Amino acid sequence: MKIAIMGAGLSGLACALTLEQKGITPVIFEKRREFGDRFVNCEILLSALSKPINDAIKYFSEKHKIYLNPASNIKELIIHSPHQTAVIKGNLGYTNLRGRIDNSFEKQLGQQVKSKVRFKSSKSYEKLLHEYSHVILATGDAAYAQKISSYDTAFTVKLKGANIKGDFAISSVHAWLNNDFAPQGYCYLIPISHDRANIVIAYPEYPRNKKIDSNLLWEKFKKGVANTLNQSLEIYEQFEITEYMVGICQYPRIGNTFLVGNNFGSIMPFLGFGQVAAILTGIYAALDISGQGDYQDLTKRLRKSFNNSLTLRKTMEKMSNDNFDTLVKSLKGRIGQGIFTGKLNYLKVVSKLLKPFV
Ligand SMILES: Cc1cc2nc3c(=O)[nH]c(=O)nc-3n(C[C@H](O)[C@H](O)[C@H](O)COP(=O)(O)OP(=O)(O)OC[C@H]3O[C@@H](n4cnc5c(N)ncnc54)[C@H](O)[C@@H]3O)c2cc1C
Numbered sequence: 360m361k362i363a364i365m366g367a368g369l370s371g372l373a374c375a376l377t378l379e380q381k382g383i384t385p386v387i388f389e390k391r392r393e394f395g396d397r398f399v400n401c402e403i404l405l406s407a408l409s410k411p412i413n414d415a416i417k418y419f420s421e422k423h424k425i426y427l428n429p430a431s432n433i434k435e436l437i438i439h440s441p442h443q444t445a446v447i448k449g450n451l452g453y454t455n456l457r458g459r460i461d462n463s464f465e466k467q468l469g470q471q472v473k474s475k476v477r478f479k480s481s482k483s484y485e486k487l488l489h490e491y492s493h494v495i496l497a498t499g500d501a502a503y504a505q506k507i508s509s510y511d512t513a514f515t516v517k518l519k520g521a522n523i524k525g526d527f528a529i530s531s532v533h534a535w536l537n538n539d540f541a542p543q544g545y546c547y548l549i550p551i552s553h554d555r556a557n558i559v560i561a562y563p564e565y566p567r568n569k570k571i572d573s574n575l576l577w578e579k580f581k582k583g584v585a586n587t588l589n590q591s592l593e594i595y596e597q598f599e600i601t602e603y604m605v606g607i608c609q610y611p612r613i614g615n616t617f618l619v620g621n622n623f624g625s626i627m628p629f630l631g632f633g634q635v636a637a638i639l640t641g642i643y644a645a646l647d648i649s650g651q652g653d654y655q656d657l658t659k660r661l662r663k664s665f666n667n668s669l670t671l672r673k674t675m676e677k678m679s680n681d682n683f684d685t686l687v688k689s690l691k692g693r694i695g696q697g698i699f700t701g702k703l704n705y706l707k708v709v710s711k712l713l714k715p716f717v
Contacts, residue, residue, distance in 0.1 A: 364386070370495075408706065409452075515668055536686070543562055545560075594671045
């Protein structure tokens with residue numbers, strides 16, 4: 360068996376690490392110069408959105424010997440709508456770094472991998488398929504998935520973000536549900552450290568949203584953040600992503616090609632979470648290759664989660680700012696606390712109830 364992994368991101372490196380554990384050595388092909396060679400941002404792992412896995416860091420280390428250090432734990436999630444604020448407290452999950460910064464998830468995984476990595480690779484999938492018996496497509500976008508498989512695009516997303524300097528509570532994450540900042544989308548602030556944070560607006564690129572000037576939304580959001588935090592924002596880095604694909608492939612394995620990470624459809628449409636599913640797909644592909652499972656079967660639960668998450672998104676897209684106020688008001692107190700800290704997969708239950716209506 361000769362195995363090529365195309366892409367040294369979360370799913371590709373998780374696949375390589377699992378294969379190595381099974382005594383199989385792949386070759387990794389990465390188009391960039393080093394692990395995590397891209398813009399810096401901070402992401403989160405929210406326990407409420409990765410059920411039945413409660414603590415993803417613990418799960419990957421204990422169950423799969425993949426070791427990841429978060430930037431911080433999340434002790435407080437502050438959700439803002441135009442006129443309401445809900446503060447949820449508890450062990451809610453973790454923040455983690457990505458990209459060109461020490462301790463980013465890609466760099467941490469890269470340090471654990473022993474397989475050969477060919478950086479600055481320009482090898483196409485077709486060429487790899489010719490030279491290797493198995494190819495893992497882990498390129499972080501769905502371009503190849505669209506080309507070689509049936510890939511259902513649910514929607515594409517525009518993301519506009521920046522890293523800012525200021526004074527931040529390291530364990531407090533802010534989220535905004537406000538159509539004036541991100542129509543049918545969401546915005547957030549995740550602390551990178553006590554004096555740096557990542558702010559982002561993300562919204563679906565439906566034709567009506569494409570007509571809106573994203574710079575205007577961005578200016579409104581920045582003002583909103585400054586008002587909420589009661590401090591001025593000093594931006595030191597910015598990034599913008601357009602046409603970020605959210606969708607799912609119909610066939611995760613085609614011959615000896617495995618679609619993992621975003622090529623599989625790891626981004627959950629509701630709030631764009633994809634890290635846990637990306638790592639899982641990498642692990643599952645490796646389990647299949649080493650004869651310990653069937654990739655199609657192993658990914659069935661993720662496919663269900665994707666569909667549930669899409670139902671929640673469709674519901675959210677219909678909501679006005681008044682609806683967001685009502686929702687956020689209802690998240691204050693025991694309901695919000697139960698959803699974000701309870702053992703039950705509330706979001707799965709809610710999406711099941713909503714399915715007939717969307
Ligand atoms: C701004 C932003 C914020 C996000 N926030 C969150 C969050 O808070 N929580 C969460 O769970 N998820 C979040 N996500 C989603 C999450 O980051 C992704 O789902 C996850 O990284 C996907 O992993 P992957 O392995 O598919 O791709 P990646 O980790 O992106 O890795 C892809 C790798 O493939 C390489 N590559 C690309 N093309 C080629 C090629 N032709 N040849 C060789 N190599 C190639 C890339 O350089 C990269 O190294 C966010 C995404 C974005 C964009």
